[in-house]
Amino acid sequence: MTSSGVVKASDISEDAPTAAESARPENTVAGSDRLLLTGGVSQVEGAAGGGLTPWAVIGGYGTSDQIGATAFLTRLNLPDYELDVAGALVGFLDRVELSYAQQRFDTGHVGAALGLGQGFTFTQDILGVKLRLAGDAVLDQDRWLPQISAGAQFKKNDRNAELHAIGARDNQGVDYYVNATKLYLSQSLLVNLTLRLTKANQIGILGFGGDLNDSYKPQLEGSVAWLLSRSVAIGAEYRMKPDNLSIATEDDWYDAFVAWAPNKHLSLTLAYANLGSIMNQPDQRGIYVSLQVGF
Numbered sequence: 001m002t003s004s005g006v007v008k009a010s011d012i013s014e015d016a017p018t019a020a021e022s023a024r025p026e027n028t029v030a031g032s033d034r035l036l037l038t039g040g041v042s043q044v045e046g047a048a049g050g051g052l053t054p055w056a057v058i059g060g061y062g063t064s065d066q067i068g069a070t071a072f073l074t075r076l077n078l079p080d081y082e083l084d085v086a087g088a089l090v091g092f093l094d095r096v097e098l099s100y101a102q103q104r105f106d107t108g109h110v111g112a113a114l115g116l117g118q119g120f121t122f123t124q125d126i127l128g129v130k131l132r133l134a135g136d137a138v139l140d141q142d143r144w145l146p147q148i149s150a151g152a153q154f155k156k157n158d159r160n161a162e163l164h165a166i167g168a169r170d171n172q173g174v175d176y177y178v179n180a181t182k183l184y185l186s187q188s189l190l191v192n193l194t195l196r197l198t199k200a201n202q203i204g205i206l207g208f209g210g211d212l213n214d215s216y217k218p219q220l221e222g223s224v225a226w227l228l229s230r231s232v233a234i235g236a237e238y239r240m241k242p243d244n245l246s247i248a249t250e251d252d253w254y255d256a257f258v259a260w261a262p263n264k265h266l267s268l269t270l271a272y273a274n275l276g277s278i279m280n281q282p283d284q285r286g287i288y289v290s291l292q293v294g295f
Contacts, residue, residue: 036231036263036264037227037231038057039057039060039091040057042070043055044074044076044103045128045155046085046088047089047097047099047130047153048060050223050225051269051271051288052237053221053237054179055137056137056146056148056149056180056181056192057149058092058094058095058096058130058149059097063094067091069088069294069295071292072086072088072290072292073086074291075290076287077286077287079284080109080110080281081106081107081278081281082105082106083103083105084103085101085102086102087100087101087126096132097128100128101126103123103126104122104123105124114279116162122157122162124157125155127153128153129151129152131151134148135148135180137182137183146180147181148180149178149179151178152174153174155173155204159171163207166245167245167247168208168245169199169208169209170208173204173207175196176197176216177195179192179193179194179221189226191223192223192224193221194222195218195220195221196218196219196220197216197219198216199216200242201242202250206248206279210244210245212244212245213242213243213244219239219240221237221239223236223238231262232258233259235257236254237254237255238252239252241253247280248278249280251276251277253274253276254273255273257288266293267292267294269290270287271288273286273287
């Protein structure tokens with residue numbers, strides 16, 4: 001790091017290869033030859049990116065001739081609810097990403113007050129696919145175009161009857177998104193912008209569509225991260241949300257985070273997240289913790 005606090009490309013470039021790495025065949029399949037943190041962390045729906053929104057990067061540290069994989073556990077504690085997420089992804093040749101996540105949303109005392117029972121949970125399974133279309137996430141004079149990807153997240157909630165009772169039209173749905181991500185090494189700055197088409201209520205935890213709206217609506221999501229060093233990044237995210245249910249308004253989400261990756265096999269993300277009102281319970285703010293391991 002320079003005295004100005006900006007990380008240069010040389011500061012976060014890879015160390016000289018070890019003897020074992022030098023001996024590795026050039027056409028190796030499994031590998032991790034990209035820079036630290038350039039694969040993002042695990043997004044709450046399983047994709048590589050920030051905590052709240054996916055980035056255009058392909059998860060893992062595999063290059064164009066390698067396969068990378070990660071697994072993660074995430075916990076979000078809110079005043080009235082708890083969200084636990086577990087999942088994994090595989091990135092193929094820095095081109096295609098396949099992911100899976102399972103979310104368990106504990107309604108706590110709110111569920112008991114609604115007659116659902118103490119500790120009533122909504123469980124949602126999410127299958128994701130992301131395709132890198134063009135560009136490169138790392139800026140240099142020959143690759144100015146941001147990395148652009150398109151993806152889909154196939155979601156299914158296990159509480160069909162309860163979701164219909166609150167006005168949701170379906171217990172399953174698909175989100176579609178396109179995003180662009182660029183890492184400006186000379187400024188140590190990463191910027192991401194995502195456009196999502198969705199009918200999901202609270203990202204699908206409360207079903208899809210509702211009495212106010214049952215059509216896809218475009219929603220913007222954004223992330224900014226600053227690399228303090230090759231292994232530490234801080235930043236913030238913002239995610240717009242649709243408002244489909246008359247029974248409960250839905251607010252946009254945002255967070256501020258710090259991500260630490262001591263090596264390519266481990267990363268830890270800590271965030272302060274504000275999810276607004278959920279099922280008419282306002283001020284749902286809390287601590288988000290996510291542990292990711294890479295292979």
